[in-house]
Amino acid sequence: MSASRALDRAAVLAALETVNDPEIPVVSVVDLGIVQSVIVAGGHVTVAITPTFSGCPALEVMRDEIRSAVLSIGADSVDVPVVLDPPWSSDRITPGARDRMRAIGLMPPPAVGRFRADPALSLRMPPVEPDEAVPCPFCGSKDTVVENPFGPTICRSLHYCNACQQPFEAFKAL
Amino acid sequence: MSADAVEARRALAEAAGMGVPGPYDALSALPQALREGVDALLLAFADDAMLQGHRDAEWTGLGPILEEDIAFSSMAQDELGHAQVLYRLRHEHLGAPDPDAQAFLRDAAAWRNARLVELPRGDFAFALVRRALFDLAKAVQYDALRQSPVRELAVAATKLRQEKKYHLLHDRAFVTRLGRATAASHDRLQAALEAAFPAACDLFEPSDGLAALAAAKLVPGADVLRSVWLAAVCQLADDAGLNVPAADPAALGGRRGDHTEHLEPLLAAMQGMFRSDPEATW
Numbered sequence: 430m431s432a433s434r435a436l437d438r439a440a441v442l443a444a445l446e447t448v449n450d451p452e453i454p455v456v457s458v459v460d461l462g463i464v465q466s467v468i469v470a471g472g473h474v475t476v477a478i479t480p481t482f483s484g485c486p487a488l489e490v491m492r493d494e495i496r497s498a499v500l501s502i503g504a505d506s507v508d509v510p511v512v513l514d515p516p517w518s519s520d521r522i523t524p525g526a527r528d529r530m531r532a533i534g535l536m537p538p539p540a541v542g543r544f545r546a547d548p549a550l551s552l553r554m555p556p557v558e559p560d561e562a563v564p565c566p567f568c569g570s571k572d573t574v575v576e577n578p579f580g581p582t583i584c585r586s587l588h589y590c591n592a593c594q595q596p597f598e599a600f601k602a603l
Numbered sequence: 604m605s606a607d608a609v610e611a612r613r614a615l616a617e618a619a620g621m622g623v624p625g626p627y628d629a630l631s632a633l634p635q636a637l638r639e640g641v642d643a644l645l646l647a648f649a650d651d652a653m654l655q656g657h658r659d660a661e662w663t664g665l666g667p668i669l670e671e672d673i674a675f676s677s678m679a680q681d682e683l684g685h686a687q688v689l690y691r692l693r694h695e696h697l698g699a700p701d702p703d704a705q706a707f708l709r710d711a712a713a714w715r716n717a718r719l720v721e722l723p724r725g726d727f728a729f730a731l732v733r734r735a736l737f738d739l740a741k742a743v744q745y746d747a748l749r750q751s752p753v754r755e756l757a758v759a760a761t762k763l764r765q766e767k768k769y770h771l772l773h774d775r776a777f778v779t780r781l782g783r784a785t786a787a788s789h790d791r792l793q794a795a796l797e798a799a800f801p802a803a804c805d806l807f808e809p810s811d812g813l814a815a816l817a818a819a820k821l822v823p824g825a826d827v828l829r830s831v832w833l834a835a836v837c838q839l840a841d842d843a844g845l846n847v848p849a850a851d852p853a854a855l856g857g858r859r860g861d862h863t864e865h866l867e868p869l870l871a872a873m874q875g876m877f878r879s880d881p882e883a884t885w
Contacts, residue, residue: 579673
């Protein structure tokens with residue numbers, strides 16, 4: 430099959446770039462860092478993913494969309510296992526995705542080097558105390574307060590900027 | 604994190620002799636007796652999370668303010684996610700049925716949750732205090748499990764512990780503010796603490812085979828964890844102007860399947876839809 434012959438890892442990754450988080454449509458599953466591995470064996474493709482938050486209801490939607498996207502570029506069959514090791518960290522969100530989040534008024538989490546490729550290091554914990562003041566995505570001020578650690582989705586928190594007097598949301602650091 | 608908390612965590616890992624690489628670095632490497640102990644521990648923790656999540660979900664649409672309606676609904680989602688992670692470990696590595704069957708097809712006598720999480724929804728003061736007691740216990744238990752040499756346990760506990768951070772932030776903010784707001788809010792929190800605390804002690808009742816796991820240095824024993832938890836509870840109560848009552852050992856029993864009369868109605872509500880057609884796809 431000619432389509433299968435053209436299938437390689439780069440083509441699969443390009444297809445995955447078109448699958449967006451249904452709750453943050455400016456960010457793809459690759460940008461979000463939830464793709465753990467991509468294996469192409471002939472016409473069979475395995476895309477292992479990991480949840481951001483373990484109760485994320487969008488995960489099943491993303492699995493279905495990943496399957497469709499990879500089938501649409503000519504794979505004969507696709508597996509999308511969910512794996513936990515190494516656990517996801519918000520450090521994996523790409524710089525481009527962070528800019529696009531900011532542009533829609535969703536403050537991205539700080540990248541503080543919590544995640545490393547070394548699986549042992551990735552078990553290091555983020556700080557338990559509240560992170561430093563979350564900057565406002567609109568005016569950049571750090572004169573902000575947490576209104577509630579829970580927002581419209583389980584990965585977002587609610588904040589208020591005292592400087593520009595705007596409420597805003599942030600993607601939680603993990 | 605305070606210096607005290609850092610010190611407590613270090614002492615915890617040291618007392619338990621954990622984090623030392625040994626022959627038991629994966630679930631598949633464990634002899635049968637230890638596998639059964641791990642299975643019982645995962646079931647107890649999964650059942651805790653599942654039922655706490657169900658009780659949280661009972662606040663959806665009823666929260667006293669919109670933000671708390673959302674917060675309890677979000678924490679419910681988190682807990683269901685945690686239960687799923689733990690049920691899936693049992694399913695993928697220890698021969699248990701799939702997570703849905705574990706959650707929705709077991710009768711009351713087969714549940715190993717602490718009694719705390721099966722108590723009825725109560726008022727908002729009770730919901731807050733129960734969450735605070737539960738979240739502090741889970742933070743301590745997951746923190747300890749993160750030190751396990753068994754990779755699957757350490758990874759799952761790390762994931763769950765990270766997410767607990769936001770529950771702890773939530774609980775502390777509300778418990779300390781309401782504890783020191785008015786006489787009415789203080790008295791309601793104090794009454795809730797007296798009602799919830801004895802059943803919360805169930806969270807540290809050992810699951811079957813826990814002593815053998817602790818002896819093999821796979822997890823810490825229940826006593827050391829319970830004392831770390833109690834210190835954290837007392838600290839929070841102090842900050843909120845509340846008094847921690849004495850524990851009532853007679854309340855223990857959830858880990859042995861000895862539950863209150865509240866579990867059966869809870870399961871009827873939680874499992875009814877699934878049991879009406881277990882083969883349905885959603």
